[in-house]
Amino acid sequence: MSDRHSAREFLALLTDDFTELPAEPPTASASSPADDGPIGWPGYGAARQRARQRTGEDESVVCGTAHIGATRAVVLCFEFGFLGGSIGERTGARIEAAHIHARRHRLPVLSLIATGGSRMQEGMRALAQLQRIVRQAALTRQAGLPQLAVLRDPATGGGWAVLGPSADVILALPNAQVGFAGSRVRPADADPSAYTAESQLAHGHIDAIVPLEALRDKLSHWLHLLTTPAAEPAEVPAALASPELPVTGWQAVTAARAAHRPRAVSYLDAYFDAREPVSGDRLGDTDPGLLCGFGSRSGVTIAYAAQTGSRTTPSGFRTASRLIRTADRLGIPVLTLIDTPGAANDAASERAGTAAAIAELFTTIAEVTIPMTTLLIGEGGSGGAMALASPSNTWATPDSYFAVIAPEAATSILKHPPGATPEVAEQLRLRPQDLLALGIIRGIALRITLFP
Known part of the structure; x- marks a missing residue:
C-alpha cells in the first residue's frame, strides 16, 4: 500500500505554521527544465518537468520549520510523487541546508521518509549524496540535538539507510514497506514480509509502529521528551514493598x-x-x-x-x-x-x-x-x-x-x-x-x- 498523501498534505496533518526554508541555488546539473543532469541521462529534464507539474514541487524533499505540539523543529518531508522520492544532488543540498539551520538555531530534526533510494538518472553524483546526508546527521548528533524519523510507505534504498538508522528514535506507519532493497530489485523468491515495518520492529531495527491518526500526538510527546532533560540526577524511586529487611x-x-x-x-x-x-x-x-x-x-x-x-x-x-x-x-x-x-x-x-x-x-x-x-x-x-x-x-x-x-x-x-x-x-x-x-x-x- 502506497502512502497516498503528498508531502504538503502530510505536513498539514502533523505540523502547525510550517515555514519552508529557502530553496538551494540551482546547481549546474539541474539548472533548467531541459537539463538532462550530470551524466546526460536522456529525457531526465523532461521527467523532472513532468514531476513538477504533477506534484507542484521542484524537488523530492520539502524542508522547513514547524511546531509539532509545543516544540519547534526542522522538518524534512519527502514527496514520493516526485520521481519516487529519489535522492539527487538537489535533495542532498536541501537536507544539508536543513541540518545546518537546525544546528544554527538549536532545533531537533524530524525526517518524514518516503523514498525509493538514490536517483539513477544522476548516477554516482546521486549516490554520493548518501555520504553528504550522513555527515550532516553526524554533525547534528555531535551538536547534541535530537533526530526523529518516521518511515512512510515506501522507505527503501539509501534514503532509508542514511535517514532512518541515524535517528535517535525511529517510528513507522503500519504496513509500510521498509527495507534497503526495493520491491523491484530484491530476489524473486524473497519473503515479502521481511520488507515491512512490522518485520523491522520485530527484529530490533525500529522503535514503534504508530497509526497515522495517532502520529501527531506521538511526535509531539517524543519531541517534548527529547528536548526537556532533567537538570538533576534521577531521584531514587521509593520502594513498593515491605520495609522489613531480611534477617538471613x-x-x-x-x-x-x-x-x-x-x-x-x-x-x-x-x-x-x-x-x-x-x-x-x-x-x-x-x-x-x-x-x-x-x-x-x-x-x-x-x-x-x-x-x-x-x-x-x-x-x-x-x-x-x-x-x-x-x-x-x-x-x-x-x-x-x-x-x-x-x-x-x-x-x-x-x-x-x-x-x-x-x-x-x-x-x-x-x-x-x-x-x-x-x-x-x-x-x-x-x-x-x-x-x-x-x-x-x-x-x-x-x-x-x-x-x-x-x-x-x-x-x-x-x-x-x-x-x-x-x-x-x-x-x-x-x-x-x-x-x-x-x-x-x-x-x-x-x-x-x-x-x-
Missing part, C-alpha cells in the same frame, strides 16, 4: 524471587507521569525482558533501562547501551532498575555475543557524563546485573539481593551438597544491609524515605 541471606534471596514482589513495570508506572519506549539493538534482535525508553517526571525527562526479572540477552544489553549513549548525547539523566538472575547463558546467547554485549554496556556506562541512578528491585545476579549498575549511585530495596554469583551456582562450584545453599547465601553477604556495609550501594530505599 537466604531470606533475602527468597524475598527477591517471590512471585508477588513488585516488578519493573510497577516501579516505572509509579515513577513516571508518562513514558515512551525504545526497542531493539539495531542489530537484528530485541529483548522483551529489558524495558528501555524515556519518561516524563514532573515535566522533565529521564531515560530508563529496567530489567523485568528474566535473564538479559545480548540484545537487551546492547539496547541499554544504545539508550544510555543517546541519553548522554542529549544530556538526559538515566535511571536503571536491576532485576535479573543473570545474563542469558544459552547457546544462542553465546553465539550472539553475551560477553561482548556486557562489555559494551560496562564501557558505555564508564564513558558517559550524564548522571545515573540505579535501584536494585529484586535479583542482582552477577555480571548480568552489575552491567546495568551506576558505579557511584546504586541503591537497593529491602526485598532484593546482589551476589557475585547465584547461591545455587556457588554451592555447586564449591562442591557442597544442595542443602548447603542457605549457608552459602549467608556467606556471600548479599543482603541489602550487607551491600551497604560493603560500600556496594549508597543506601536502602524505603516506601517513604531513604537512609544511607
